[in-house]
Amino acid sequence: MTASPARPRHLLDFADWTPERLSALLDNADTMSQVLDRPVRKVPALQGLTVCTAFFENSTRTRVSFELAARRMSADVVSFAAGASSLGKGESLRDTVEVLTAYRVDAYVVRHHAAGAAHLVARYSGKPVINAGDGRRAHPTQALLDAYTVRQEYGSLSGKTVAIVGDVRHSRVARSNVELLPKLGAKVVLCGPATLLPADLAALPGVTLTTDPREAVRGAHAVMALRLQQERMSGGYLASLQEYAEHYQVNERLMREAENGAIVLHPGPMNRDLEISADVADGPRSRILRQVDNGQAVRMSVLYHLLVGRE
Amino acid sequence: MTASPARPRHLLDFADWTPERLSALLDNADTMSQVLDRPVRKVPALQGLTVCTAFFENSTRTRVSFELAARRMSADVVSFAAGASSLGKGESLRDTVEVLTAYRVDAYVVRHHAAGAAHLVARYSGKPVINAGDGRRAHPTQALLDAYTVRQEYGSLSGKTVAIVGDVRHSRVARSNVELLPKLGAKVVLCGPATLLPADLAALPGVTLTTDPREAVRGAHAVMALRLQQERMSGGYLASLQEYAEHYQVNERLMREAENGAIVLHPGPMNRDLEISADVADGPRSRILRQVDNGQAVRMSVLYHLLVGRE
Amino acid sequence: MTASPARPRHLLDFADWTPERLSALLDNADTMSQVLDRPVRKVPALQGLTVCTAFFENSTRTRVSFELAARRMSADVVSFAAGASSLGKGESLRDTVEVLTAYRVDAYVVRHHAAGAAHLVARYSGKPVINAGDGRRAHPTQALLDAYTVRQEYGSLSGKTVAIVGDVRHSRVARSNVELLPKLGAKVVLCGPATLLPADLAALPGVTLTTDPREAVRGAHAVMALRLQQERMSGGYLASLQEYAEHYQVNERLMREAENGAIVLHPGPMNRDLEISADVADGPRSRILRQVDNGQAVRMSVLYHLLVGRE
Numbered sequence: 033m034t035a036s037p038a039r040p041r042h043l044l045d046f047a048d049w050t051p052e053r054l055s056a057l058l059d060n061a062d063t064m065s066q067v068l069d070r071p072v073r074k075v076p077a078l079q080g081l082t083v084c085t086a087f088f089e090n091s092t093r094t095r096v097s098f099e100l101a102a103r104r105m106s107a108d109v110v111s112f113a114a115g116a117s118s119l120g121k122g123e124s125l126r127d128t129v130e131v132l133t134a135y136r137v138d139a140y141v142v143r144h145h146a147a148g149a150a151h152l153v154a155r156y157s158g159k160p161v162i163n164a165g166d167g168r169r170a171h172p173t174q175a176l177l178d179a180y181t182v183r184q185e186y187g188s189l190s191g192k193t194v195a196i197v198g199d200v201r202h203s204r205v206a207r208s209n210v211e212l213l214p215k216l217g218a219k220v221v222l223c224g225p226a227t228l229l230p231a232d233l234a235a236l237p238g239v240t241l242t243t244d245p246r247e248a249v250r251g252a253h254a255v256m257a258l259r260l261q262q263e264r265m266s267g268g269y270l271a272s273l274q275e276y277a278e279h280y281q282v283n284e285r286l287m288r289e290a291e292n293g294a295i296v297l298h299p300g301p302m303n304r305d306l307e308i309s310a311d312v313a314d315g316p317r318s319r320i321l322r323q324v325d326n327g328q329a330v331r332m333s334v335l336y337h338l339l340v341g342r343e
Numbered sequence: 344m345t346a347s348p349a350r351p352r353h354l355l356d357f358a359d360w361t362p363e364r365l366s367a368l369l370d371n372a373d374t375m376s377q378v379l380d381r382p383v384r385k386v387p388a389l390q391g392l393t394v395c396t397a398f399f400e401n402s403t404r405t406r407v408s409f410e411l412a413a414r415r416m417s418a419d420v421v422s423f424a425a426g427a428s429s430l431g432k433g434e435s436l437r438d439t440v441e442v443l444t445a446y447r448v449d450a451y452v453v454r455h456h457a458a459g460a461a462h463l464v465a466r467y468s469g470k471p472v473i474n475a476g477d478g479r480r481a482h483p484t485q486a487l488l489d490a491y492t493v494r495q496e497y498g499s500l501s502g503k504t505v506a507i508v509g510d511v512r513h514s515r516v517a518r519s520n521v522e523l524l525p526k527l528g529a530k531v532v533l534c535g536p537a538t539l540l541p542a543d544l545a546a547l548p549g550v551t552l553t554t555d556p557r558e559a560v561r562g563a564h565a566v567m568a569l570r571l572q573q574e575r576m577s578g579g580y581l582a583s584l585q586e587y588a589e590h591y592q593v594n595e596r597l598m599r600e601a602e603n604g605a606i607v608l609h610p611g612p613m614n615r616d617l618e619i620s621a622d623v624a625d626g627p628r629s630r631i632l633r634q635v636d637n638g639q640a641v642r643m644s645v646l647y648h649l650l651v652g653r654e
Numbered sequence: 655m656t657a658s659p660a661r662p663r664h665l666l667d668f669a670d671w672t673p674e675r676l677s678a679l680l681d682n683a684d685t686m687s688q689v690l691d692r693p694v695r696k697v698p699a700l701q702g703l704t705v706c707t708a709f710f711e712n713s714t715r716t717r718v719s720f721e722l723a724a725r726r727m728s729a730d731v732v733s734f735a736a737g738a739s740s741l742g743k744g745e746s747l748r749d750t751v752e753v754l755t756a757y758r759v760d761a762y763v764v765r766h767h768a769a770g771a772a773h774l775v776a777r778y779s780g781k782p783v784i785n786a787g788d789g790r791r792a793h794p795t796q797a798l799l800d801a802y803t804v805r806q807e808y809g810s811l812s813g814k815t816v817a818i819v820g821d822v823r824h825s826r827v828a829r830s831n832v833e834l835l836p837k838l839g840a841k842v843v844l845c846g847p848a849t850l851l852p853a854d855l856a857a858l859p860g861v862t863l864t865t866d867p868r869e870a871v872r873g874a875h876a877v878m879a880l881r882l883q884q885e886r887m888s889g890g891y892l893a894s895l896q897e898y899a900e901h902y903q904v905n906e907r908l909m910r911e912a913e914n915g916a917i918v919l920h921p922g923p924m925n926r927d928l929e930i931s932a933d934v935a936d937g938p939r940s941r942i943l944r945q946v947d948n949g950q951a952v953r954m955s956v957l958y959h960l961l962v963g964r965e
């Protein structure tokens with residue numbers, strides 16, 4: 033009999049998370065989803081606790097999703113939106129982080145363009161920290177809601193294939209999915225123009241790369257279109273948006289290559305008729321709004337797991 | 344016996360609201376006003392429910408008024424202030440609205456420069472939506488608090504005359520009052536320079552137009568000065584601010600033409616000594632701060648009516 | 655038998671506060687500090703009451719500290735951040751203040767660059783007002799947390815000396831400490847370049863001035879480094895930042911002149927290696943993070959004192 037590995041204190045990325053823990057997290061999201069189906073969508077699970085959302089990068093929809101998740105479990109929420117604040121005054125990230133930790137809240141949700149910011153908060157505060165997106169590296173709750181949405185469709189991720197199409201290079205969503213989905217038994221196919229497809233990802237277990245979108249979606253049970261940052265054009269990554277859309281847009285024609293009944297995902301916000309066609313975004317395959325909805329259940333599950341359900 | 348018309352689900356404008364329902368709303372605001380007079384100004388009416396204030400246009404005072412109204416009835420509030428957010432990233436209004444509706448909150452308070460935004464949220468969410476101001480078209484809770492303030496003074500709106508002076512053309516407050524006050528039995532006189540007075544409003548029942556302020560206030564029980572958007576000058580609507588103030592300022596001299604005891608209203612924020620003189624704004628006729636105070640009671644009443652008091 | 659002076663209704667500065675009341679405030683902060691040490695850091699003391707934080711000047715960390723203090727005592731909080739709002743629309747400060755008071759909340763926390771803003775809110779609202787920083791004049795809760803931090807170290811402020819080094823001229827923190835510390839029995843030594851040291855402060859009881867930092871810290875039990883606003887350079891107050899740091903930086907060399915065991919304070923955010931050296935900021939003498947932590951306990955104590963603990 034071997035001891036099970038220690039329960040992770042934080043959700044920074046998936047490195048410390050075993051497949052069993054991750055499955056438990058998604059199972060618990062089912063319970064939370066049932067709470068959201070009730071007429072009164074509020075439970076006392078986190079009563080008396082305070083969650084601090086520290087967003088050094090603007091992201092209204094992710095912040096609101098976390099705030100709702102915390103409030104629905106009766107936690108207090110304080111928002112630290114550091115646009116014009118502290119850092120603007122020339123303070124070092126470390127000093128800002130130390131101030132945050134001196135507030136003595138019970139958990140932190142951190143969004144920062146620097147990959148190490150959430151880790152710093154975790155180290156200095158000793159409190160549970162959830163990474164709500166950092167630079168190009170990770171956005172774990174987004175990957176969890178993607179996984180949850182696929183699992184909801186097929187019952188399990190085992191043996192399923194998820195194709196991720198677009199600007200893989202700059203996508204923290206893609207990186208987190210590459211880390212998460214194989215742990216849950218799924219295969220990932222990454223697809224995009226060669227300039228936007230980092231070759232090193234091909235070395236990871238369960239991951240294949242291709243520049244051919246038809247090859248990518250063949251056999252896929254879910255196809256995720258990534259948002260195209262239009263500022264990439266000036267970076268020389270793309271010849272033209274029109275050419276990009278012609279080759280890599282997730283549309284009905286492309287989806288005919290996928291598995292029967294394959295679903296379509298998008299992390300939002302969408303550029304309609306650029307990386308995804310409007311008819312697919314609004315069509316019967318689309319689970320894009322379901323993703324938003326599932327985001328709340330998944331974030332409730334993560335907060336609960338880190339703050340309450342500890343052995 | 345005829346069936347009473349269906350109770351409106353939303354407050355987008357007053358089209359679906361019968362005089363009886365509107366009176367009930369104002370009666371209920373009296374009850375809420377009593378709550379605000381207590382030492383502890385909080386009731387459990389909306390406990391467990393969540394209200395989302397989605398302000399795509401900045402308006403601190405309206406947002407705070409709604410947040411206070413919701414919190415005083417024990418609702419949770421999440422704020423979606425979409426300055427730099429979603430829409431800024433090129434997302435369509437419809438997609439933003441769909442994301443909002445996926446949050447599954449219990450009611451939405453929407454402010455947007457586009458007239459149809461609140462309607463869109465109502466259609467997609469299926470939840471009660473309150474229009475907190477859209478373009479030039481409607482700002483119904485402002486009109487309700489205006490009506491409530493006049494009623495508080497005279498016991499009833501029946502047979503009363505309200506003169507609205509200023510930039511009628513660009514005022515959603517004026518449009519909502521034109522829609523509301525005649526339903527409650529009051530007459531409305533709209534007054535301003537010809538360039539700021541849309542002729543089509545003259546066709547409405549209970550509404551008259553004039554470019555002569557003395558004629559407008561003659562016989563009026565309440566005189567409302569509208570805020571002058573100074574950027575109208577560059578639009579060619581006005582020759583000079585000084586000339587405007589000379590003719591259309593609501594001041595003591597003009598108020599001498601009104602009914603004895605006539606009160607003065609202003610939706611705020613004021614340009615003192617432009618559209619209204621300081622002595623009138625601060626004088627005994629002014630009900631301008633009472634309007635702010637009443638705004639909270641009226642918004643509590645609207646939230647209650649839409650969320651709880653349904654048959 | 656003389657009547658004790660009336661209990662102050664507001665905390666605008668320390669003019670109306672007797673040493674006894676101030677000591678009671680710090681004693682009560684001890685109790686609040688114990689609340690913050692519990693697993694569930696929340697008490698029902700302010701249940702049903704609403705605190706409005708009106709920040710006309712951006713200060714995320716002070717606002718969050720007050721919001722946490724209010725929420726930990728179960729108050730509701732509404733935030734009025736007046737960047738682009740009201741005042742931006744040309745409204746007078748007085749009108750904005752009158753609107754704030756019409757919200758009928760139970761207490762106001764006001765930050766404004768104009769020294770009289772908090773006083774105006776106090777006069778018009780009749781509700782308890784806490785000054786959270788105004789112009790160059792006062793920032794009383796910061797001084798209280800400084801005093802509390804020194805008292806925590808030495809048991810009492812009586813007979814202790816606090817040296818304040820840096821840009822005294824532009825510091826509301828320095829002014830509030832000059833007002834507070836002597837009332838509690840401590841001596842204050844103010845130190846900085848002559849251009850940043852207002853001579854009139856030398857006339858105050860318990861206060862001495864010097865341009866020599868070694869003289870200033872000699873015998874000091876606590877040394878506070880003030881933040882250097884780098885924009886002072888262009889104001890002609892300083893020849894160069896390098897020269898300033900050479901003479902006035904609070905570092906290990908300077909601290910060797912202070913009392914054995916003397917502690918170091920800084921109101922934050924720090925310019926590391928400008929007004930304070932990194933080794934002192936992070937070293938065993940530093941109480942800088944303790945100050946942030948104490949800020950919450952002190953603000954809870956002030957809110958409680960003004961809102962609940964009245965005779």
